[in-house]
Amino acid sequence: xxxxxxxxxxxxxxxxxxxxxxxxxxxxxxxxxxxxxxxxxxxxxxxxxxxxxxxxxxxxxxxxxxxxxxxxxxxxxxxxxxxxxxxxxxxxxxxxxxxxxxxxxxxxxxxxxxxxxxxxxxxxxxxxxxxxxxxxxxxxxxxxxxxxxxxxxxxxxxxxxxxxxxxxxxxxxxxxxxxxxxxxxxxxxxxxxxxxxxxxxxxxxxxxxxxxxxxxxxxxxxxxxxxxxxxxxxxxxxxxxxxxxxxxxxxxxxxxxxxxxxxxxxxxxxxxxxxxxxxxxxxxxxxxxxxxxxxxxxxxxxxxxxxxxxxxxxxxxxxxxxxxxxxxxxxxxxxxxxxxxxxxxxxxxxxxxxxxxxxxxxxxxxxxxxxxxxxxxxxxxxxxxxxxxxxxxxxxxxxxxxxxxxxxxxxxxxxxxxxxxxxxxxxxxxxxxxxxxxxxxxxxxxxxxxxxxxxxxxxxxxxxxxxxxxxxxxxxxxxxxxxxxxxxxxxxxxxxxxxxxxxxxxxxxxxxxxxxxxxxxxxxxxxxxxxxxxxxxxxxx
Numbered sequence: 169x170x171x172x173x174x175x176x177x178x179x180x181x182x183x184x185x186x187x188x189x190x191x192x193x194x195x196x197x198x199x200x201x202x203x204x205x206x207x208x209x210x211x212x213x214x215x216x217x218x219x220x221x222x223x224x225x226x227x228x229x230x231x232x233x234x235x236x237x238x239x240x241x242x243x244x245x246x247x248x249x250x251x252x253x254x255x256x257x258x259x260x261x262x263x264x265x266x267x268x269x270x271x272x273x274x275x276x277x278x279x280x281x282x283x284x285x286x287x288x289x290x291x292x293x294x295x296x297x298x299x300x301x302x303x304x305x306x307x308x309x310x311x312x313x314x315x316x317x318x319x320x321x322x323x324x325x326x327x328x329x330x331x332x333x334x335x336x337x338x339x340x341x342x343x344x345x346x347x348x349x350x351x352x353x354x355x356x357x358x359x360x361x362x363x364x365x366x367x368x369x370x371x372x373x374x375x376x377x378x379x380x381x382x383x384x385x386x387x388x389x390x391x392x393x394x395x396x397x398x399x400x401x402x403x404x405x406x407x408x409x410x411x412x413x414x415x416x417x418x419x420x421x422x423x424x425x426x427x428x429x430x431x432x433x434x435x436x437x438x439x440x441x442x443x444x445x446x447x448x449x450x451x452x453x454x455x456x457x458x459x460x461x462x463x464x465x466x467x468x469x470x471x472x473x474x475x476x477x478x479x480x481x482x483x484x485x486x487x488x489x490x491x492x493x494x495x496x497x498x499x500x501x502x503x504x505x506x507x508x509x510x511x512x513x514x515x516x517x518x519x520x521x522x523x524x525x526x527x528x529x530x531x532x533x534x535x536x537x538x539x540x541x542x543x544x545x546x547x548x549x550x551x552x553x554x555x556x557x558x559x560x561x562x563x564x565x566x567x568x569x570x571x572x573x574x575x576x577x578x579x580x581x582x583x584x585x586x587x588x589x590x591x592x593x594x595x596x597x598x599x600x601x602x603x604x605x606x607x608x609x610x611x612x613x614x615x616x617x618x619x620x621x622x623x624x625x626x627x628x629x630x631x632x633x634x635x636x637x638x639x640x641x642x643x644x645x646x647x648x649x650x651x652x653x654x655x656x657x658x659x660x661x662x663x664x665x666x667x668x669x670x671x672x673x674x675x676x677x678x679x680x681x682x683x684x685x686x687x688x689x690x691x692x693x694x695x696x697x698x699x700x701x702x703x704x705x706x707x708x709x
Contacts, residue, residue, distance in 0.1 A: 173305050173418050174201040175298055177222065177251045177277050185290050186279075189253065192263045193271035193278040200250040200277065201416050204298065205291045211236075211243040219248035222294070224287050227260025241267050241276075251277035255285060305418050312336055312422060316429040326433055327351060333406075333426040337419055342407040343430070344393075346371075347511060363391070367405065380420065388412045394423045398431045400559030401508045401552070406430060438507035445521075452523035452530055455582050466578040470521065470534070479519070480576045482546060483584035484531040484601075486553065487592050489566040500524040501561055509553050516549040532581060535574070543602070546571065550601065568592045569601040594704070621701045628698035631681045643681070646674045648699055651692065 178198040180186055191198070203220030209229035223244050230236040237260075244252055252271075254260055263280055271278040315332060319325045326343070331353050334341040342360070343351040344367050352360045370383065383391040392415050396404040406427045408419065451469045454461055472479065488501060502509075502524035509529070513520040519534035533546065554567050570591030572584035587603040594606065632644040646664065653659040661671045678686070685691055 173301060173308075174416050175294065175301055176201055177279075180222070180294060181279075183293065185285065185293055188283040188285065189279050189281050191277060192280050193268040194251070194274070194276040195272075196275035197251065197277045199412065201414070202250055202294065202298070205294045206249075207287055207291070208244065211240040214243040214247045217244070217247040217249055221249045223249050223252045224255075224290060225252065225260075226255045226257065230260075237264060238266060238270065241270060241278075245274060245276055251279065253279040253281065255281040255287075257284065308336075309418070309421055309425070313425050316425055320429050320432050326430065327353070329426060329429055329433070333422065336422055337408060339411070339413070340409040342391075342409060344405040344407055346402065346404055346515065363407070363409075366391075367393075367407070380423065382415070385409075392419070392423070394427050396427045396431050396434065398435050399505050399508045400556035401512060403431065403434045403508075403511065435507065438511065441507070441510075448521045449523050452521060452532060453525075456523075456525070456530065456585065458582065461579070461581075463578050466581070470519075470578075479534040479536065480574050481535060481578075481581070481584070482531075482533045482574055483572040483581060483588050484533060484546075484550070485570045485585065485588040485592050486529040486531070486550070486557075487568045487570075488527040488557075488561070489568050500526055500529075502529040502557075505556065505560060508556055512552045512556070513549050516545040518546070518549065530585065547601075571602045573603050618705065621705060625698050625702050625705070628682075628695055629702060632678065635677075635681055641674075641677075643674060643678050646671070647678055647695065650675070651696055651699070655687065 176199050180202065181189060181191070181198075201220065202222040203218075204222070205224065206217065206221040207224045208214060208217070209225055209227075211230065227237070230240040241252065254263065256262060263278060267278065270276075312332075316329060319329050319332060322328065330341050330343055330351055334353050340355060341353060342355065342363060344364065345351075350360060350364050352363070366383070366385070380392065380394040383393065385391060388411060390410050392408040392410055393405045394407075395402045396406055406423060408415075408423065447469050451461070451466065486502075506522050506524060509522060509531075510520050513531070513533060517536055519536055521532040521534075523530045550569055550571075554569070557567055558565065570588035570593075572587035575581075575584055591601060591603055591606060629644060632647060635641060636644050642664075646660070649663050650657075650660045653663060657668065657671055657675075661668050664671070666674075686695060
């Protein structure tokens with residue numbers, strides 16, 4: 169069956185029109201698949217080849233000249249033709265030894281017609297056969313797709329789908345799970361373990377791209393793999409073991425159809441698991457609403473029965489920054505992505521408790537292993553979650569992330585979420601997503617009286633703000649950049665894209681307005697604090 173879905177060179181040699189043809193060189197390449205037939209007499213026209221063509225020629229364009237016929241052969245090979253058939257006659261009486269040697273070396277089929285033959289008959293015959301093969305393959309794919317849809321509706325459907333896929337392609341299929349056991353129908357356990365370890369090693373080296381690819385196992389064997397993805401996240405890999413075979417379009421299509429069906433099954437399993445976590449979701453809801461929760465209640469809900477064992481945790485908030493408001497969890501854009509987020513975080517070594525509300529996603533992340541550098545793993549996981557969000561929601565959405573300090577007091581989870589919210593409130597002004605990156609903003613957040621902050625800003629920055637407004641100058645920005653660059657005039661001028669003399673003039677003007685003592689250590693600290701307070705209240709400008 170598999171052979172019937174492809175027109176190989178070995179198959180066409182059995183057709184009546186090739187009864188006077190003989191293989192001169194490249195016996196090792198007779199299994200190559202022919203995509204189309206092309207008549208080509210000159211190497212200069214090889215640019216019209218797309219790859220996969222079976223070439224017919226009389227030799228009139230290159231004759232017996234060594235340089236010409238070798239150049240011709242190298243060019244059709246370079247253009248990824250699958251074979252060359254030459255009609256021996258007055259233009260090309262015999263195949264030269266150098267062409268035979270090159271074709272044998274590259275396993276490129278070189279075929280000779282010992283009697284004249286009409287090329288138009290060959291192209292008509294083979295093209296008709298190719299079209300019939302494609303038509304039949306499309307019908308088979310349509311039936312295969314319907315069968316997959318039926319199988320996805322059954323219980324324990326994953327092994328059945330793999331068996332059906334393997335029966336369709338007539339070669340070994342292999343399901344490589346990132347979060348559970350692998351499945352390989354009728355494969356010995358030792359071989360299955362060997363392939364699993366090979367794929368895990370490739371993943372550890374990050375050498376598996378997020379698209380279909382080939383992994384060589386030996387000279388004659390290779391693995392064709394395709395990621396099983398959902399919502400921008402890779403859930404597993406569907407693989408095919410190929411022996412002395414190159415993947416064709418039919419194999420790629422069946423691989424795509426099967427991977428899509430498996431993705432539906434995995435998502436259904438993950439959604440069912442998500443629904444079973446209702447108590448954890450209600451716990452986060454109670455904490456966010458300020459309802460009374462104690463240590464024992466939190467431990468019972470999280471399934472931490474050992475009172476002597478306390479997992480450290482982070483609280484995080486991911487917010488979609490946009491004008492559209494989502495009123496409740498039912499319409500939250502994060503709601504359908506929770507299962508994928510949970511998978512990502514679990515792989516990075518966390519026990520996640522997730523809750524979506526409006527345009528916010530709340531994450532309680534328990535640290536399961538104290539030996540890992542969890543802040544790095546957390547950053548990696550959150551970057552993957554952001555990437556998944558952008559693929560589902562679009563790249564035009566701005567995502568703001570805040571992460572609390574690490575803690576081990578479960579009764580303080582509400583305070584940890586408030587820390588994460590404070591980082592989100594600062595957005596791009598913060599040096600990073602962690603609460604510890606807020607720096608001096610952590611002190612300013614304790615000042616609940618905004619009038620006091622405004623008065624402080626007016627005392628130090630007010631004169632420059634007024635001057636800039638009245639005279640359309642940039643003195644406030646100049647002072648900010650001057651302080652940020654450690655009073656380096658060279659770096660400040662470079663950052664502002666102005667001449668040194670222009671900077672000197674601005675600094676003199678600033679000194680005239682706010683006094684010459686503004687660079688004294690205590691005054692400089694006050695101005696830097698005033699800029700931070702200004703950013704907190706009005707945003708960085």
